[in-house]
Structure formats: C-alpha cells, structure tokens
Amino acid sequence: MKLESLIGEPWADYGLIDSGHGRKLERYGRYRFIRPEPQAMWAPANAEWQADGEFVPGSDEDGGGRWTFNRPTPRDGWPLAWDDVRFTAQTTPFRHLGFFPDMAPVWGWMREQVAGTDAPECMNLFGYTGVGTLAMAGEKTAARMVHVDASKKSVEAARANARLSGLDSAPVRWIIDDAAKFVAREVRRGRRYDGILLDPPKYGRGPEGEVWRLEEDLAPLVANCRQLLDADSRFLFLTVYAVRMSALAIGELLRQLFADLPGTVEAGELGVREEARGLVLPTAIWARWHR
Template sequence: MDRGAGHALGMSLVTLVGEPWADYGLVDCGHGRKLERYGPYRFIRPEPQAMWAPADPDWQAHGEFVPGADEDGGGRWRFDKPVPRDGWKLGWEDVAFTAQCTPFRHLGFFPDMAPVWAWMRTQFTGKPDPAMMNLFGYTGVGSLAMAATGAQVTHVDASKKSVEAAKGNAKLAGLADKPVRWIVDDAAKFVAREGRRGRRYDGILLDPPKYGRGPEGEVWKLEEGLPGLIADCRKLLDADSRYLFLTVYAVRMSALAIGELVSQAFADLPGTVECGELATREEARGLLLPTAIFARWRRT
C-alpha cells in the first residue's frame, strides 16, 4: 500500500507499508523489541525504533536474538522451543523460499521488502520480455518474485553462499528453469562493466549494505560508494526503462538525501522520483514500524 505524505524538494514523500500475509506478520512491538511470526514459528528480535510500549507485555516465542555489547553486530539466538536449524519453507504470493535463523539476527530474507516486490511487478505491465537486475540480491526472493512474472533477471551478490541459497530457493519455488543469471561478483564492479558493455535494463533493484566486502576483498562503504553506484546504474537505464528502486537500512541518513541523489542522476529522463520510508504494519494495533528508507525513479 502506498500512502502519499506531501512533497519536499520537488519529490513525493511516500510510505510503503508492508501488510501481514499468511506466512509472515509483525505480531507486536515495543520497548526496543519486536515479535514476528514466520510460518508456524515466532521470534523476538531487537528493534530500536519500537520506542513505545508493546500491546501485550507477555510474549511467547520459539526463539529470541540476544544482541551483543557492540551495537554494530554480534549476538546470538536463544531458543525456548524446537526450531528447524536447517530452515523451513515459507511463501509470498507465488514464490516459495527457505527461512532460517542466521547469525546476523535476521531469518534469511527481509519481509518488509514485500511491498517493493509487489510494486516492481506492476511496473512491467505491457512490457515485452523485460529485463531487471537485482544488486546485492542476497537469497533471491526479490529476484524470484520478478522471474515468476516472466522477467529476465540478473541476480548479483558478492557472497557465493548467498547466491547458492538463492539457487536453492529457485528450485524450491519451481522456478529453476526461469531465465535468471546468477552472478557472484562485486556489485559496483559488475555494474561498471555492464555499462562498458553497453548493456541496458528495464528495471534495477538495489539494496546495498552499510559495509561489506566483495569476493576479492573489495571494500564497500555506503556513504562513499553509493553516488558512483547510482551514476553507473543510470547508464544501464534509458527512456524506455521503467524503474530504479534503492533501499537503505541501518544508517544515519535521510530519505531526502538519497532522493536528491537519485533525482540528480535521473534528471535527464522522463518520469518521477519518490522517496520515503518502508514500514511494516503491526497486527496487534495496526501501528506502523519504520524499517528502512528508500528512493525510486519510475518512468510513469
């Protein structure tokens, strides 16, 4: 669901709200934590932005991620009830994938991206043989959401383990025969090479981390690398392309800042630039929990 919230600096400010679905829901949140359901299992994870009181102070969960002393990482899972350590099957619309408790406090995919996947699916209406790129594609749920519609997908991630997990999700979803290129590479280097090769795409999704390393030890720092990456992505899109969607997590950065960055890069193309927040609707009271900021260019 899109909810317009006014205008600033010539851009629309928008909140993309993730609603509960059969296999996922934000059950309750508050006092710096959140309670979520992932299929038949419930988990508690840290959530600094949940500054209010929860609807119900007595949470029952299968496991909880207990953070370490370092706010930038660390911690461990504590389980009170049995949970399949090798993961379990979940689904979103017509895409199946594996959820699993990872050492990085999440469960192998990012459920607040569901409204982004749904929005991207609407952008290729009437477009024959669309081609899209998913940069920092992780375990591939976004790639498979597009491949299931018939789009040709280039999935890029620096982690071989993540790309193998994405291939496994493709098999689980019955989408292994879809036209997906699975690329293990440094995202910035790959995009730059695609530009030199004269490649073009109809849509690009990018979800860069705050910090990361490429397969050859390349260092990625968001604030330093993002402007150049957006400029190189722009070279792969033209007036017949449909969108670029950028999400940013876990940084002290404004949606307006990344909105202006995208607006400047796409000033020569027709279309609209919007920026704002991703949020998930809590089931207990319907309040919105912010999770990330985003900026997007769309042709229409």
C-alpha cells in the first residue's frame, strides 16, 4: 500500500510559525503559544521565540503539565474561524486549544466526498468541540450530522460553536455517549450513513466509566462502522495519534474490512506546514475508504 501525505497549510486564524528541539510555536488568531512536540527533532529556524503562553509538560509522558503565560489571554477563549465555521479557541489542561488544526485538510476532503449528494447523513465519532461536524453541517455541504462524544463538556462546547457559526438550528444530533456502544446500537437499528469520521484518543472513558484503549478497541469499532456503510456511501476517515501504530497497519485494517465494497483504501501521514521554512511537521497517521 502506497503511503500518502495530507498537509495542512496555514490559514488566516492559524499557522505553525516555527518548530524544533521538541517544541512548536503556533499562532491562534492574535495569540501565540509554545507547546511540546516530540516529532520536531530538528533545530528551529529562530533561536528566540516570543509567545503569549507556553505549555510546560509534566514528568509523566502520558500527561500532566501546566500553562505559563507571559501576557494575558482570555481564559474563556476567543473566536476563530476556518472557512465558514466559527469556533472558540481556549487553552485547556490537556495542552490543546479547543480544536485540532491539523484536521483542516480532512474537513475539506470530507466536503469533497459528499459534493453533489442530496442531504448526506454523516457521523463524527469522538467529535470533541465539533469543528469537523460544523464543517459538514454548513451551507456548503448541508449534511445531516450525528456528533458523538463521551464528554458532556465537549458536547456543550460543540453546541456553543454551532451557535457561534449560526448553525444552532442545523440538523445535528448531539449525542453524549460511549462511541463504541453507540455505534453497536446503530448497527442493531439497521442504520446507514454516507460518511463517518473517527478521531479516537489513545485512552479514554465513557460517561458511565467505560474504558477505551485504542490498541484493543479500534478494530471492533471500525468493523461496526463498516456495517453502517454500503455501496452508496461515500467515505470513512480514521485518524490515529498513537505513535506505536503504523499507517500501514490501519490501512490494512480498512482494506480487509472494506474489501466487499467498491472504492479505494488509502493510508498515510497527517502533517502541518511550517511557515518559517515550509517543512512539514508530522502529527498523526490516517487511513480512509472512499468511493
């Protein structure tokens, strides 16, 4: 299987300014932040970085750490936009800023897959704060969306982003549930979708204490997602941030599960282009099936 790259380019409200020595400097609207980035093994373009805040990781490689600030930033967040989607960026305890900018090329790709489809119905699993959901629910695609996340706080943030985008009345079902359990119920109901986006974490817990472990639970979940798609469906897109997995491995998983459907299976790396030198910082691996 040939590996491909999906590269996120800078846009008005986001850019990877510089990277190196295990860190990255990014702009989120008018604010600049430094975050850890193990993939940035090279030297940065500039020795001195000026930032409004920096996330200092803890000693535990699986998490921990804190934000330090050089200048005041809005603790309740500030509005940003990608294309016609508006959302709130905010420094979180998990080092993220309320959305994943490297997913921008995926949002655009999903729109392309359902172009010309009348009122497509798609699902966003592990939907977080909903930027991907809203990218599909807006006027350019007008998809009927099912947004699933186990975190009530994340779903509330996604609904707030829908209001910010003027999409509070868009046909979106906001589901607070364990992703695997929800998909299994959808299979039993005989439901079908035109497209599915999966962006699972390495580890997580459902609203009733369900435990998600990527290495153990991913294959059964993707197998159930396959049951929600048919020969008229348009896509499934899977991203994985766990570095112990391979793009070739998840590509083969999809190749086997989708062997009975027409279409194409591809796999590769997700990355963001640095503004300073144009080099690409890898962020995740992905696999996809599409017609």
